[in-house]
Amino acid sequence: MSEKNKELAYIFSRIGDALELKGESSFRIIAYRKAARILEDLTEDIEVLAEKGKLREIPGVGEGIAKKIEEYLKTGKMKKYEEALSGIPEGLLELLEIQNLGARTIHLAYKELGVKDLQDLKRVIEDGSLAKLFGMGEKKVENIKKGIEIYEQAHERIPIYEALTIVEDVIEYLKNAPGISQISPAGSLRRMKETVGDIDILATGKNGREIIEFFTRYPNVDRVLASGKTKGSIMVKTEKGKKQVDLRIVEENSYGAALQYFTGSKAHNIRLRSMAKDKGLKISEYGVFRGEEKIAGTTEEDIYKILNLPWIPPEIREDRGEIESALKNQLPDLVNYHDIKGDLHVHSNYSDGHSTIEEIVEHAKLLGYEYIAICDHSQSVKYAHGLTEDRLKRQIEEIEKLNEKITGIKILKGIEVDILPDGKLDFSNELLKQLDYVVASIHIGFKKNVTERMLSALENPYVHTLAHPTGRLISKREGYDVNLDKVFEAALKNNKFLELNAYYDRLDLNEINLRKAKEMGIKITIGTDAHHIGGMRMMRFGVGIARRGWLEKKDVLNCLPYSELKKVLA
């Protein structure tokens, strides 16, 4: 939320890395990384918490970390950070991201061979000096070399959209593998994170080796990284480069335990295993054990049940309070894809979309929607062929005619009206008044008084929703310079909705902000911002992120049936 939260999260994470390189106690390292993760997730402003003396109330923040936070907030510096990084060259920490290469080896290479960055590392591999170090050898070096290769071509995270496309194709292919029975995506993909590191698939079947071999013959395979009887790993060619896909085969009676384990998150799993331990049990990817005796493992539900927990949906398994809620039997009843009754943000070929209104409507019917809102750009957004007043009026007429003609679905006359650099809206109130649904957003002047402009838009009686409130693009840009706290307050006060833009590169608001909005009592709309009918399928990512933000059906405007939506918008 606040800049300071992010800065501190970054600092603690770097301290963790630095201490790892220096061979510090692993528990201390874990403590720093945990603090980093929690700060990253925190919606409250750390400065505010510090002022109120509430730092120690944050789980994972004890005396030591609290003091360091205070020191940083007061002085802008942290002695521990400088200490931890001292004597560690700039390029060394980055090497921790390379597969098959860990802190011990990096440290060794640094001490013995003066390796300071990736370039040095490649050099000592080529000249053979790394292999000669104590405990090293040809094969280890060969694996590190492979790790570097993967790091260089595929280490960036994969957008959920791309990952899902790949995994669905691979799973479709795997259904024909000999003797395969159950198949599921696992990992952060199953948790619907906005980006994923790698693609994990879990399956059961009679002959693991045969299934893995079948897997390695997947048509788009670029290279086989590993192929055994329980695990296979391939690089798949995609439009955007090569991506790694892992397949694991487990026994039928371990499927639940393995699925739970490989879905993660790591933090969530550690909590579960701790709880199990307190009960004298042990959880592994093979099952739950009391001593030697296996007492669960076939289904995920069984694993949770043994800990007296209801099954927890994958999207919220992040150790962000879901276990506490589950213990109290107060898990949210998360919104589902089939709860969505319409798409409230679609562009037509009137502005920069590629589909006609009729095509969009037909497609919306196919998706089972009750309504659809056409929200094209307004006149000032020239690059998107924004509608002039005249063209908007023509569109209104077309929609009115279509509404008389078609059955089974309602078309809402909408607009995505720009909030101009001076804070005014791009159309007059007289015109906006004629529309069913008004979305306001910023496309011009990202750095110019964004907060004030949004606040004034939220004061306008004809605006319903603020679209993509932070303006971030996941793979491209940071987002507006905006004070979201103020925007949220204004939305609440004026009874406005905030958008979860489901376009895979936006996913804006993100899960953390969604949860905050929900807790404040602000309702959310999920819109795809589709520019062609194919883009309307982005709704599933929107719902995935909504679930990660703990949203329930009642928190989402477009879960309302048309009759009720109409009343709310009026």
Added chain:
DNA sequence: GCCGTTTTCGGCCCGACTGTTTTCAGTCG
């Protein structure tokens, strides 16, 4: 470094694989 109705000290999730080792360390997920 954090944490605690079993502990204010002594724990902190678990197992597999690999490669380098004569019994284990490093790395991964």
